[in-house]
Amino acid sequence: MVKSTTLRLKTSGNCDIVDITGQVAREVDGSGIANGTVTVFAVGSTAGIATIEHESGLLADLREMWDRLIPASVGYNHNRAWGDGNGHSHLRASLQGPSLTVPFTSGKMHLGTWQQIVYVDFDNRPRSREVVIQIMGE
Numbered sequence: 001m002v003k004s005t006t007l008r009l010k011t012s013g014n015c016d017i018v019d020i021t022g023q024v025a026r027e028v029d030g031s032g033i034a035n036g037t038v039t040v041f042a043v044g045s046t047a048g049i050a051t052i053e054h055e056s057g058l059l060a061d062l063r064e065m066w067d068r069l070i071p072a073s074v075g076y077n078h079n080r081a082w083g084d085g086n087g088h089s090h091l092r093a094s095l096q097g098p099s100l101t102v103p104f105t106s107g108k109m110h111l112g113t114w115q116q117i118v119y120v121d122f123d124n125r126p127r128s129r130e131v132v133i134q135i136m137g138e
Helices: 021-029 056-069 077-082 087-096
Strands: 002-011 016-019 036-043 047-052 099-105 116-121 127-137
Touching (some): 002 016, 016 056, 021 036, 021 116, 021 127, 036 047, 047 099, 056 087, 077 087
Antiparallel strands (some): 002 127, 036 127, 047 116
């Protein structure tokens, strides 16, 4: 059996990190599927999905890591071509990846105690975003 739904988010951009674990867990629990996998997919090319301990220190560390690895201030070819200043956003998202798959048993996801599913918006402005949640199993 396969069930799909879309989660809608309002984000502030600039590496906004949103904990979506609760929403995904509710979808898995309410799906009627006991055992399987849930795939979480960020729609768009300037956002990604990850797991992290969602606490202020690590959130700051993650933002600082992206600033060191792919700084916004570099003269990206994308920015020259389109003039939108979000070349770094596309690169960060491509490195992060748009999706995550989590197994579940008896309707409960197999996440560690300090492991949350997060949506990371790398774009340089606030956005209305979509996340596709697809649940497969029996």
